[in-house]
Amino acid sequence: MPTVTMTVNGRNVSVDVEPHTLLVQALREKLRLTGTHVGCDTSQCGACVVHVNGRAIKSCTMLAVQAQGADVITIEGLANGSKLHPMQEAFRDNHGLQCGFCTPGMIMSAVDIVKRKGNDLDEHTIREELEGNLCRCTGYHNIVKAIAAGAKAMKSGARA
Amino acid sequence: MSATGIGARVRRVEDQRFITGRGQYTDDIHRPYETRAYFVRSPHAHATIKSIDKRKAEKMPGVLAVLTGEDVAADKLGDLFCGWMVLSKDGSPMKAGSHPALAKGKVRYVGDHVAVVIAETLDQAKNATAEVKVDYGVLPAVADLRKARDPKAAQIHDNAPKNTVYEWVLGDQAAVDAAFAQAKHVTRLEMVNNRLIPNAIEPRAAIGEYEPGTDTYTLWSTSQNPHVLRLGLSAFIGLCPEHKFRVISPDVGGGFGSKIFIYPEETVCIWASKKVGRPVRWTAERSESFQADAHGRDHVTTGELALDANGKMLALRVKTLANLGGYLSTFSSAVPTFLYAPLLSGQYAIPAIVCEVDGVYTNTAPVDAYRGAGRPEACFVIERLVEVAARELNMDPAELRRRNFVTQFPYQTPVASLYDAGDYKASLEKAIQIADYKNFGRRRQESERRGKLRGVGFSAYIEACGVAPSNLVGQLGAGVGLWESAEISVTPTGMVEVLTGSHSHGQSHETTFAQLVSDRLGIPMNHISVVHGDTDKVQFGMGTYGSRSGPVGMSAIVVAVDKVIAKAKKVAAHILEAAEADIEFKDGKFTVVGTDKSAAFGEIALAAYVAHKFPTAEIEPGLKEHAFYDPTNFTFPAGTHICEVEIDPQTGVTEIANWVAVDDFGTVINPMVVEGQVHGGIAQGVGQALLEGCVYDDSGQLVTGSYMDYTMPRADNLPSFKVDYTTTKCPSNPLGMKGCGEAGAIAAPVALINAITNAVGHEDVPMPATSKAVWHALQKTERRKAAE
Numbered sequence: 001m002p003t004v005t006m007t008v009n010g011r012n013v014s015v016d017v018e019p020h021t022l023l024v025q026a027l028r029e030k031l032r033l034t035g036t037h038v039g040c041d042t043s044q045c046g047a048c049v050v051h052v053n054g055r056a057i058k059s060c061t062m063l064a065v066q067a068q069g070a071d072v073i074t075i076e077g078l079a080n081g082s083k084l085h086p087m088q089e090a091f092r093d094n095h096g097l098q099c100g101f102c103t104p105g106m107i108m109s110a111v112d113i114v115k116r117k118g119n120d121l122d123e124h125t126i127r128e129e130l131e132g133n134l135c136r137c138t139g140y141h142n143i144v145k146a147i148a149a150g151a152k153a154m155k156s157g158a159r160a
Numbered sequence: 161m162s163a164t165g166i167g168a169r170v171r172r173v174e175d176q177r178f179i180t181g182r183g184q185y186t187d188d189i190h191r192p193y194e195t196r197a198y199f200v201r202s203p204h205a206h207a208t209i210k211s212i213d214k215r216k217a218e219k220m221p222g223v224l225a226v227l228t229g230e231d232v233a234a235d236k237l238g239d240l241f242c243g244w245m246v247l248s249k250d251g252s253p254m255k256a257g258s259h260p261a262l263a264k265g266k267v268r269y270v271g272d273h274v275a276v277v278i279a280e281t282l283d284q285a286k287n288a289t290a291e292v293k294v295d296y297g298v299l300p301a302v303a304d305l306r307k308a309r310d311p312k313a314a315q316i317h318d319n320a321p322k323n324t325v326y327e328w329v330l331g332d333q334a335a336v337d338a339a340f341a342q343a344k345h346v347t348r349l350e351m352v353n354n355r356l357i358p359n360a361i362e363p364r365a366a367i368g369e370y371e372p373g374t375d376t377y378t379l380w381s382t383s384q385n386p387h388v389l390r391l392g393l394s395a396f397i398g399l400c401p402e403h404k405f406r407v408i409s410p411d412v413g414g415g416f417g418s419k420i421f422i423y424p425e426e427t428v429c430i431w432a433s434k435k436v437g438r439p440v441r442w443t444a445e446r447s448e449s450f451q452a453d454a455h456g457r458d459h460v461t462t463g464e465l466a467l468d469a470n471g472k473m474l475a476l477r478v479k480t481l482a483n484l485g486g487y488l489s490t491f492s493s494a495v496p497t498f499l500y501a502p503l504l505s506g507q508y509a510i511p512a513i514v515c516e517v518d519g520v521y522t523n524t525a526p527v528d529a530y531r532g533a534g535r536p537e538a539c540f541v542i543e544r545l546v547e548v549a550a551r552e553l554n555m556d557p558a559e560l561r562r563r564n565f566v567t568q569f570p571y572q573t574p575v576a577s578l579y580d581a582g583d584y585k586a587s588l589e590k591a592i593q594i595a596d597y598k599n600f601g602r603r604r605q606e607s608e609r610r611g612k613l614r615g616v617g618f619s620a621y622i623e624a625c626g627v628a629p630s631n632l633v634g635q636l637g638a639g640v641g642l643w644e645s646a647e648i649s650v651t652p653t654g655m656v657e658v659l660t661g662s663h664s665h666g667q668s669h670e671t672t673f674a675q676l677v678s679d680r681l682g683i684p685m686n687h688i689s690v691v692h693g694d695t696d697k698v699q700f701g702m703g704t705y706g707s708r709s710g711p712v713g714m715s716a717i718v719v720a721v722d723k724v725i726a727k728a729k730k731v732a733a734h735i736l737e738a739a740e741a742d743i744e745f746k747d748g749k750f751t752v753v754g755t756d757k758s759a760a761f762g763e764i765a766l767a768a769y770v771a772h773k774f775p776t777a778e779i780e781p782g783l784k785e786h787a788f789y790d791p792t793n794f795t796f797p798a799g800t801h802i803c804e805v806e807i808d809p810q811t812g813v814t815e816i817a818n819w820v821a822v823d824d825f826g827t828v829i830n831p832m833v834v835e836g837q838v839h840g841g842i843a844q845g846v847g848q849a850l851l852e853g854c855v856y857d858d859s860g861q862l863v864t865g866s867y868m869d870y871t872m873p874r875a876d877n878l879p880s881f882k883v884d885y886t887t888t889k890c891p892s893n894p895l896g897m898k899g900c901g902e903a904g905a906i907a908a909p910v911a912l913i914n915a916i917t918n919a920v921g922h923e924d925v926p927m928p929a930t931s932k933a934v935w936h937a938l939q940k941t942e943r944r945k946a947a948e
Contacts, residue, residue: 035183036181037413039362041447078180091175092179098840099360100411138836139844
């Protein structure tokens, strides 16, 4: 059984995995970081989005062994201690979540969108960029608002 | 209004755990020594099971058990059941076919449950299922409901000739026929309400655990109604006595109806946990959700609306064929009957209505309640007919509606519903104003200049929510009462636990219920916690569906809170040394009227527990009250949605240009939350009208079995919505609430189809109105114009 050594949310971890174990399975079942969710089996829903070496990745499309040496951030590692990331705050302020299941993937994708597209995001851009994240509760209306607000808040100080 | 009182946009209490990844959904929970279950599912839509050879699978590494329908039968585990008896028009009971948790002798849809492998790991369970050898005798299948009653169609259940579950009727046929004979105009439409797959983003999951020391069972499940699940598994399926069984529905990632029902997988997990002596966990893969979650809708309907020379509606005649799938799911029988036909009057005074519904079996997944459940189908029928009638009569669709609105309340429809309050004109006019309807013609011209087609569509919807008066639903065939319970438990320090039988799987109860109690008791929201989803904590509850948690669940809370206040007043009278009648409770304080003597809620709570200063023979110590609230009527949320679309005639692609929703939900506790419900409902309705459609081929194979084949609404398919309100209070419950969870999904599909047909100039546009479907409709219009 291969061993994967990586940094997850700032901590060095080593986990024994099967060669076919997906990164999301390693995170959820070996490290019990259950904030990263699984909503499909075809890499469509985006509930499993995490950051690997600074990029948003669907962790169901990546083998755990491919993360050898990588720096992984999950939803549990996004806040700075007890201080929430501005995108997390924006989702709460704008009622950008209902059941909460797609939310971790949405927030991780949203932070990545801001990194790639900047802090002044128009509605069209946000909607296009959310192609890879499904939500069944919100109709996306408040998610779009939350991401626009979170993007602005990320500019005005708090860490990106 | 205080910052957290009724009507305030309070941010959600539950969000902290969800935005930080600390939610606890069923699949996040792990039990010591747990095992994994994986199901062998039927690859055939219809087949006999000649034999199952499990010998090799049983010897595979890590395998603990391979169980089949024979084992279910040997343990005398009862069938899954349908809890609502519907009678045919001849008085005969519906034909409910046998539905064992694991198939015995026969499979009836692709994905049907044939066997389960329980192993140490999921990989081992999966590998072993490949070695379970099932010898099938493949039978002809029927998947299309229009073919289900052909004499040559496959017979799915022996006790249901011609695959007919029931032939049901509501209304006065003779009165309708007489009115049609007098009509100056009849609008007639054939309508297909497309089949949908619910697709909550959290797949269903279950963990069953048997504890031999106490002979007790615990089931963690993604259920919208844990007490109903416990009751069903105990009383009907016969797993174990109810008091030996705990069901926990922790955080649940969306339901939309699909998580109401009692399913084979959770039944098997809890049953098998005793057999293997260890916890058994199962989580659906998405492909399993597509195959085996209960689907929604799937009607074929003929509707006829009779009008007089002035556009007054005279009568409505509806005949519907409803697909119920391969088995009757938990509440399936009621959805196309009692949740459908009573809403066909819409917002209109129609003197005579008759609705016939034939429910049929097909070799497809069971069909049951999906957001709106019967009411979107009813709304589609009446609002399509009204819109097309207006076009045929050359009338403005808004004006035809105005002429026929119910304006006097209460109003008894000819289809059993008793509308209690509403102002349909108010919501229509407000929507018209917000949508700038008067300038639609200008916008249409502007679109045409850019080579685009523009259309506008109305949906003046009504629904029945707040299910439901127990006595009434009992008469209609329900196996349960549909009241709700609440318990208000005050601690000695004045903190309040609200225990509710409602279940939140996105509806924000931890916020809105606390808001209500805070408002009523005058204590801060952070002194209140809301407890739900655990049968060991909440005594009983009927759960969350049918937009009932506000009008029924919160009404129960109000009654229990008022009992707490009444009890606390007795205590306060002794503490403040005054007559009970002189004690007034306001803003969290008990005051002796006309004096400055007062005590805070927390002080009285402490006094109630210390019990030093009142006669305990007259007043029991403690402060905790319970209520069972049974509604006296359904509630009737209503409103108008107006949708405007722009279509590219070259490609048939539809873009939603504007969406206005004006809803009357009665009292609103938290507008932010309510608007979120409306947004989500509209998105699901847009999904139905534009994108989503479950397809089985003629052999019963599921063609749309993944997110690559079944088109879910994505962010770029939708606009931002304009949502507003009008308000008439519901007279039948203490808060005046009507419910808001399903309105969007009910109103939206027909608004969109009305807009698209308006744009393309042709009424024959199916759902989903894909670009291909719209393009074909446009070609028909072109051919018609050429012929003219």
